[in-house]
Amino acid sequence: MSKDGFDFKELGLVCLNCLTALEETGSSLLCQKCGQKYPVLQGIPSFTDINPLFEGRFVGHIRPSRFSNKWFFPVFEYFNIASQRVIFLKRSLKQLPRGSKILDVGCGGGGYGFILKGFGQVVGTDVSLKSLEYAKAVYPVVHASITALPFPSGYFDAVVSSDVLGHIPLEQKAKAFSEMHRVLKKGGLMVHSAIETDSDSVWFRFAKKYPALFQRYHIDKHGHIGLEMPSVILDRCREFSFDILNVGKINAMILRPEVIIGWFDNEYREKNKGIAALVEISKWIDRFKISRIGFSLLLGVTEKLVNPFIDVNKTTGLLLCCQKRK
Ligand SMILES: [Zn+2]
Numbered sequence: 001m002s003k004d005g006f007d008f009k010e011l012g013l014v015c016l017n018c019l020t021a022l023e024e025t026g027s028s029l030l031c032q033k034c035g036q037k038y039p040v041l042q043g044i045p046s047f048t049d050i051n052p053l054f055e056g057r058f059v060g061h062i063r064p065s066r067f068s069n070k071w072f073f074p075v076f077e078y079f080n081i082a083s084q085r086v087i088f089l090k091r092s093l094k095q096l097p098r099g100s101k102i103l104d105v106g107c108g109g110g111g112y113g114f115i116l117k118g119f120g121q122v123v124g125t126d127v128s129l130k131s132l133e134y135a136k137a138v139y140p141v142v143h144a145s146i147t148a149l150p151f152p153s154g155y156f157d158a159v160v161s162s163d164v165l166g167h168i169p170l171e172q173k174a175k176a177f178s179e180m181h182r183v184l185k186k187g188g189l190m191v192h193s194a195i196e197t198d199s200d201s202v203w204f205r206f207a208k209k210y211p212a213l214f215q216r217y218h219i220d221k222h223g224h225i226g227l228e229m230p231s232v233i234l235d236r237c238r239e240f241s242f243d244i245l246n247v248g249k250i251n252a253m254i255l256r257p258e259v260i261i262g263w264f265d266n267e268y269r270e271k272n273k274g275i276a277a278l279v280e281i282s283k284w285i286d287r288f289k290i291s292r293i294g295f296s297l298l299l300g301v302t303e304k305l306v307n308p309f310i311d312v313n314k315t316t317g318l319l320l321c322c323q324k325r326k
Contacts, residue, residue, distance in 0.1 A: 008022070008024055008029065008040075008045060009024075010140075011045075011123055011140055011142065011151075012151055012152055012155055013029060013045060013142065013150050013151065014150055014151060014152050015031035015033065015034060015036050015038075015150070016036070016047055016148050016150055017031065017034050017036050018031065018033050018034045018036075019152060019153065020032060020033040020034070021152075022038065022150075027039065027040055028040055029045055038150075041129060041143065042129070042133060043136065044129065044132050044133075044136065044141055044142065044143050045142050045143065045150070046129070046143040046144075047142065047143060047144040047145070047148065047150045048127055048143060048144050048145040048148065049127075050127070050128070050129055051127040051128065053223050054126075054127055054128045054131070054167070054223060055128045055129070055130050055131075057108070057128065057131065057223075058108030058109060058111065058128075058131060058163070065077075076297070078300075079297050079300040079301055079304070080293075080296045080297060080300050081254065081256055081296050081297075081299040081300035081303055082256060082296050082300075083300075084248065084250050084300070084303070084319070085162065085193045085194050085250060085317070085319060086112075086115060086193075088191075088193045088194075088246075088248050088319040088321070089112065089115060089116075089160065089162070089191060089193040090115065090118075090119075091246075092189060092191040092193070092245075092246065092321040093116070093119040093120075093158060093160070093189070093191065094119075095189065096119055096120060096157050096158055096189065097157065098120075099120060099121070100119060100120035100121070100157035100158060101120060101121055101123075101155065101156045101157050101158075102116055102119060102120045102121065102122045102123070102156065102157065102158045102159075102160060103122075103123055103124075103125065103149070103151065103156045103158070103159045103160070103183060104116055104122055104123065104124040104125070104139075104160055104161070105125055105146045105149070105159060105160070105161045105164060105180065106125070106126055106127075106146055106161050106162075106163075106164030106167070107124030107125060107126050107131075107132075107135050107141065108126055108128065108131045108134075108135065109131045109132075109134035109135050110124055110134060110135030110136075110137070110138035110139060110141070111162065112160070112162050112193075113135065113138035113139050114138065116139075116160065117138070117139060119158075120157065120158070122139045122140075123139065123140050123141070123142060123151075124136075124138070124139055124140070124141040124142070125141065125142045125143070125144040125145075125146070125149065126141070126143070126144075127143070127144075127145050129143050146161075146164065146168060146176045146179060146180070147168075147172050147175040147176050147179060148175075148179065149179045149180075149182070149183050151183045152183070153182050153183065154182075154183070154184065154185045154186065155183050155184075155185070156183050156184055156185065156188060157184075157185055157188050157189070158184075158188060158189040158190070158191060159180045159183065159184055159188070159189075159190050159191070160190075160191045160192070160193070161191075161192050161193075161195075162192070162193050162194065163194065163195075163196055164192070164195075165192060165195040165196070165226065165233070166195060166196025166197065166222075166224045166225075166226055166227050167196075167222075167223050167224065167225065167226060168225075168226045169225055169226050170226050170228070172226075173226065173228070173236065174236075177236055177237075177240045178240065181240045181241070181242070181324060184324045185324070186324055186325070186326045187323060187324060187326045188323070188324045189245075189321060189322070189323055189324075190237075190242060190320075190321075190322045190323075190324065191320070191321045191322075192318070192319070192320045192321075193319050193320075194248075194250055194317035194318055194319050194320075195230075195233060195317070195318040195319075195320060196222070196224050196227060196316065196317060197227055197228060197229060197230045197233065197315060197316055197317065197318050198227040198228055198229050198316075199229070199230075199252075199313065199314060199315060199316040200229070200311070200313045200314050201251075201252060201253065201314045201315070201316055202253070202314075203251075203255060203263070203316070204218075204316060206272065206275070207263065207264075207268070209271075210267075210268070210271060213266070213267055213268060213271075216266075217263060217264075217266055217268070218263070229313050230312045230313050230315055230318045231312060231313050233318060233320070234247070234312070234320075237320070237322050241324070241325045242322035242323060242324060242325065243322060243323045243325055244320070244321075244322050245321045245322060245323055246319075246320075246321040247312060247318070247319065247320055247321075248307075248318075248319030248320075249307050249310060249312065249314075249315035249317070249318065249319065250315065250316075250317035250319060251315065251316040251317040252303075252306075252307060252310050252314050252315040252316065252317075253303075253306055253307075253310055253314065254299050254302055254303040254306060254307075256295075256296065256299060257281075257282035257283070257285045257286045257292070257295060258282070258286055260278055260279060260282040261279060261282050261283060261286065264278070264279050265279045265282075265283070
């Protein structure tokens with residue numbers, strides 16, 4: 001038992017070299033078969049190097065709304081454009097049996113932890129040790145890369161991620177998918193809510209007209225070093241023998257004011273008068289709670305009407321629920 005109260009044995013941790021169960025010895029975990037040792041840092045078993053690109057980032061939490069018990073909340077959430085990824089996550093995980101084991105890969109500070117814990121026993125992994133120090137207040141965590149997961153094969157009922165795969169370098173994608181596939185049970189769910197993608201959307205086509213700005217505000221700002229077209233991601237799922245159960249799109253044609261501000265409230269304003277105006281309107285909407293909520297609902301309804309007619313490659317956020325073939 002660690003001093004934070006996690007029983008490492010219960011996490012099912014195995015050696016990365018030989019997939020043998022690990023024994024706790026003093027301040028580290030030891031493989032009985034090949035002798036490989038893994039340190040425990042700040043109460044967190046560590047299986048990877050620290051990646052300075054992500055250290056201490058993405059530590060926000062999504063807490064359940066204080067209105068979540070009110071009768072109107074499901075309706076509000078259903079139409080609110082900002083809730084679509086959470087709705088997708090919940091709808092996907094609802095299929096899991098009770099007591100399911102869930103792996104939250106690239107969990108950062110455990111942002112979706114409070115939601116995930118409603119569906120089973122959750123373990124979080126991330127390459128950022130500092131972010132994990134926040135996440136461990138929510139659920140047990142392990143310092144590990146998505147490309148080398150220290151868990152037995154066929155161990156989890158679901159592997160979930162939120163805003164992770166866009167951060168994985170292209171040359172590591174296949175390894176990441178093969179690891180997520182390996183640790184899942186047959187029939188287990190892989191749910192990404194969402195994957196940041198490359199896109200053929202009007203927004204990205206405009207943004208890419210200025211390659212230096214695109215690099216600065218769409219790649220470097222967030223560490224989106226592994227953006228791929230949605231169709232490429234879907235093909236890879238099929239290649240790894242996942243059946244695709246459900247696909248959703250966010251940030252396709254309809255962007256929320258805060259996304260418009262995040263993307264274009266910079267040198268892009270000087271490139272196009274229409275964009276400059278949109279940024280100004282978005283800032284105005286974003287200033288008052290009432291206009292923010294009103295527009296979230298209005299845009300949510302519009303998105304629902306428009307999205308079915310939009311090609312998947314026009315999204316910049318892919319919602320994906322797959323099942324490992326039985
Ligand atoms: Zn070993």
